[in-house]
Amino acid sequence: MDSSITAAGRALRAGDPLGALDRVALRDDPAALALRGIAMAQLGELARARELLRRAARAFGPRETLERARCLTAEAEVALAARDLAWPARALAAALRTFAAHGDRENAAHARLLQARRLLLLGRVDEAEGAHAMLDLRGGPARLAALAGLLAFEIALRRGRGEPARTALSRAREAAARSGIGALCAEVERAARALVLPAARLVLGHEARPLTLAEVEAVLASPDLVVDGCRRAARRGQRLVQLARRPVLFALLRGLAERWPGDAARDDLIERAFGARQANPSHRARLRVEMGRLRRQIAPLAEVRATGGGFLLAPRHASPLRVRLLLPPIDSPEAAVLALLADGEAWPTSALALALGSSQRTVQRALRDLAEAGQARALGRGRSQRWVSAPVAGFATTLLLPISEGFG
Numbered sequence: 001m002d003s004s005i006t007a008a009g010r011a012l013r014a015g016d017p018l019g020a021l022d023r024v025a026l027r028d029d030p031a032a033l034a035l036r037g038i039a040m041a042q043l044g045e046l047a048r049a050r051e052l053l054r055r056a057a058r059a060f061g062p063r064e065t066l067e068r069a070r071c072l073t074a075e076a077e078v079a080l081a082a083r084d085l086a087w088p089a090r091a092l093a094a095a096l097r098t099f100a101a102h103g104d105r106e107n108a109a110h111a112r113l114l115q116a117r118r119l120l121l122l123g124r125v126d127e128a129e130g131a132h133a134m135l136d137l138r139g140g141p142a143r144l145a146a147l148a149g150l151l152a153f154e155i156a157l158r159r160g161r162g163e164p165a166r167t168a169l170s171r172a173r174e175a176a177a178r179s180g181i182g183a184l185c186a187e188v189e190r191a192a193r194a195l196v197l198p199a200a201r202l203v204l205g206h207e208a209r210p211l212t213l214a215e216v217e218a219v220l221a222s223p224d225l226v227v228d229g230c231r232r233a234a235r236r237g238q239r240l241v242q243l244a245r246r247p248v249l250f251a252l253l254r255g256l257a258e259r260w261p262g263d264a265a266r267d268d269l270i271e272r273a274f275g276a277r278q279a280n281p282s283h284r285a286r287l288r289v290e291m292g293r294l295r296r297q298i299a300p301l302a303e304v305r306a307t308g309g310g311f312l313l314a315p316r317h318a319s320p321l322r323v324r325l326l327l328p329p330i331d332s333p334e335a336a337v338l339a340l341l342a343d344g345e346a347w348p349t350s351a352l353a354l355a356l357g358s359s360q361r362t363v364q365r366a367l368r369d370l371a372e373a374g375q376a377r378a379l380g381r382g383r384s385q386r387w388v389s390a391p392v393a394g395f396a397t398t399l400l401l402p403i404s405e406g407f408g
Contacts, residue, residue: 014180015042020036021231023196050082061294065102066099081345092114117151142178145233146184149172152168153169154191162217165195194213199211200327210329219324222324224236225313231255232244234298236301236302241301243259243297251273252290252291260312270287274286303315303316342389348385377389
């Protein structure tokens, strides 16, 4: 490899894309095309970067499998930055096999890191954590160690675990400092703000107050019955009941928690759970059925008792009961969409739907409402349209994001 290619590669590893372009901007050989593509990606020109990387991959010969695998990995990183979550993951898996066959540990770690980051964006936290555990960063560059630390930080935040999040952030900050890349250091410091911003709201009676992540942990560790609106679950001590896939039951439980220690009126519960403003005998019969199901679900935690005016949460046997309701910092149907947009990247509607496990039509309605409220705006038209939002100030968006596993 000639000196210009080597120098351009070193400039890119140091976070200096302009220095790299100075050396290879006028060259069209495959290696130079690949380096130009990576440089353009670092400068934010993602469409141009993908074009150059694809040209480079086609230009490498049939025996240059390792070089093509590196181009595929770079293209996967560009797709991730462009929030193209539908980019074929099997191509990255094939590149990973090539790296393993050639003993290229650094690029193998890079590919695994990209796989884990994609899984996390899709809300598949368990799989992302498993992919992170398989990372082998021994002897690797500080840049990858910093990115791995940020990934571990995000995983811990999604799970609401403050101490692991702080440990991962410390590792990321130290690795970013070693890398000498200013943009990476700034990214770590931006991530750190999530630890001190309000991550949820605690409702006790008719009062609500914001909580940081550490305070959320303390509430979850308390002996009280905690109705967790961030993860749609209920817990008391070590016992946990997941209701993320039972929206009607959780709506009823939340209604009971909001009225505790009093009872919740039947008509209010019907409107909350079924959306019916005028209750009829059919709604009341359905309410009795759903309350029976809720009673069975939360039997290890508390009782649901019928009263003359409605239903209330009560302790089991002689145990005292105190109910705490945790809610997201923003309690609106568009909260999860807003949380994804708050990373400052431009998202296509299809990627938002994939990340939220929802339909594109549902996401489009949420985006329309956010646009009308001035919280989101569209860039471009048609299939190239992307949606952006300024980073949301004043609270952490992490607990607004859905996950497909339990909140452990």
